[in-house]
Amino acid sequence: MAQALYRRYRPDTFAHLVGQDHVTDTLRAALDGGRASHAYLFSGPRGCGKTTSARIMARCLNCAEGPTSTPCGTCESCIELASGGSGSLDVIEMDAASNRGIDDARDLRERAEFAPVRDRYKVIILDEAHMVTKEGANALLKLIEEPPAHVKFIFATTEPEKMLPTIRSRTHHYQFRLVPPQVLRPYLETICQQEGVQVEPGVLDLVIRAGGGSVRDSLSVLDQLLAGAENGSLPYARCAALLGYTDANLLDEVIDALGAGDGAAVFTGIERVTSSGVDPKRFAEDLLQRLRDLVICALAADQASAILPHIADDQLARMKQQAEQWGSRLLSRRADIVEEALANMVGATPPRLMLELLMGRLLVAGVAESTPTVQPTPPVAAAPQSRPTPVPAPVVSQPTETSTPPAATPQPRATQAAPEPTPREPQPATHATNANFTAQWDRIVDEAKKLSAIAGAIIRDAKATVSGTTVYVSLAGPLASRLPANREKIEQAITTVMGPGWTLSEGAPPADPKVPAPEAAPHPIEKSQPAPPHSSEPAPPPPEPAPVLEDPAPYDEAPPMPEPEEDLPSEDDRDIEAPPPPGVPQVLSILGGTIVEERIKEA
Ligand SMILES: [Zn+2]
Incomplete structure (x- = not known):
C-alpha cells in the first residue's frame, strides 16, 4: 500500500512549506536571531500546515x-524528526482530542520537568489544543507561566478562540491561512511531475476547488485521482465525473444556450446534467462560479487573465465572448437569481425541479433584459395622431373619477403629462437623450432602491420608454399595484440621476398605435401585458360598454356603467389596486390585452 501523498510530500523545512510565508518568514527570522519564544500558538483552518510547522519548528530547535531555520538534516535529531522518521524522545506530540483531561495534563507536566534526554529542548506539541478541558488547561497553565528553560510549547488549533485566554496570552500566536490557487497550482504541478503523471488541463482546477484551499485536502483529492490513473495520465472528463463536478463543456453548453435564449437547448443541457449524475445543486454552484468568472471577464477586461490565472487562454477568450454577449448587468442579475435559488435548494422540493425552474427564471431574465428599458421614440408626427384630444377628456371627467382618491391622486400629474408632452417635444434637447437614459437606468434603479426597496424593485422590473420628457413605465405582476404609492420616490430617483423636468407616466408611450395611449397614461394601474387577441371579445364582467376606441362618439352617447361606490379603496390602503375608470380601459385592465378589432354593439 502506497503511502498517502500528503505524508510523502510533507515538508521537512520551512522552505518547503507552501503558502504560509507570512508565518514561516517570521519564525525563521526568530530562530536565526536566537529569539525563539517558549510557547507558540499556531491557528488556522485544517490542512494548512500547522502541525507540520510545529514539527519543523521542533526539528529546527x-x-x-x-537552533537554526535550516536544520542540517544529517544529525540524529534531524533524521529522527524528518518525515517518515522514528520520532525523537525529546519531542512529545500529543493530540488533545484524546488526551484532554486533568490527568493527561498532569502527566504532561511531569514529563516536561525532566531534562531532555539528548537534545537541546523538550518540545511539547499539543494538537487540537482547544479540546483540552478547563481543568486540564489550568493544570498546564502553571507550566506555561513559569516554564523550565528546556521546555518549548507549540499549540496547534483550528479554534484559538476556544482556548483558555490565560494560556493564549502567554504564547506567540501565528495564524495560518488557506492557500490560494495561484500558490497551490504550481505546487501540485510539481508533485504530478514527480509522480510522472500527465494531467489534462483543467484537472488541477478541479483538485484545487475540491481541496478548498487546504493543502492536505487537495493532496488527498489528487491522491485519489492518481490512484485511478491509467497509463500515467489523468483525463479531465473522468476526473470531473469522479469528483462530481460539472464537465466544463456541459457548463459552456448551458451558458451558450442561455445566451441565445434557446430554452430547448437549455433544458436539453439540464437533462444531460442530471443524467450524467451531477447533483443539481452542485451544478447550480458550478454555474454560479462560472457567472462570477464571467462577471470578472465583463468588468476587468484585459486584466481578466491576471485575475483568473487558472483559466486557459482559449477558454478565457470564449468566456470573454460570452460575457460580452450577456453584458455585466444581465450577468450580475442572473448571478443573483442563481444565488437565491441555491439558498432555496434545501428542503423537500426535488432539486432537479428547482434547477429547471431556475433555468426558467434565467431565461426570463434574459428576455426581460433584451426588450428592456428605452426604445427610441418614434417620430413626433406619430404622437398627435394617436392622441385624439376628446378621449382623455370624458375619461377624466367621469363622475366616479373625482370621488376616487387613489385614482385621483396621481391623476393630476398623469393627465398633465399625457396631453402636454407633444408641444414640449422640441425642448428636451436640454434633457438627456434616450441613449443616455438607457445608460443611466441602473443608476436610477439604485437611487430608487436607496429611497425604498419597493420603489427599486418596481422600476427594476418595469419596462421603461422615454418619449419627450416623459418616462413611460409599464409593469406587469403584483408590483404594478404598488406603483402609485411609490411614484414620488421613483420620480425623485429619476430627478436625482437625470436632473429635473421629467415626468413619470404609466403605460406604454403614446406613439405605439396598438396600445391605447391616451388611456394608458392617465390610469395608474394600466397593465400593459400583451394578451391573446381574442380577449377583447368575450369580456365577461362588463361586456356592454366595449365602445370604439378611436371614435369618441360612443363614449358620449352611452356612458359606461357607473362604478359601485362602496368598493372604492380609501386613501390609506395603498396596496389595493385602484379601480380603473370604466369602459374600454377597464376591460383592458381586467383582461389585459391589446385591441385588435372593435365592433360597435347594435342598439
Ligand atoms: Zn540537524
Missing part, C-alpha cells in the same frame, strides 16, 4: 547545529 533541536538540530545539533541549531
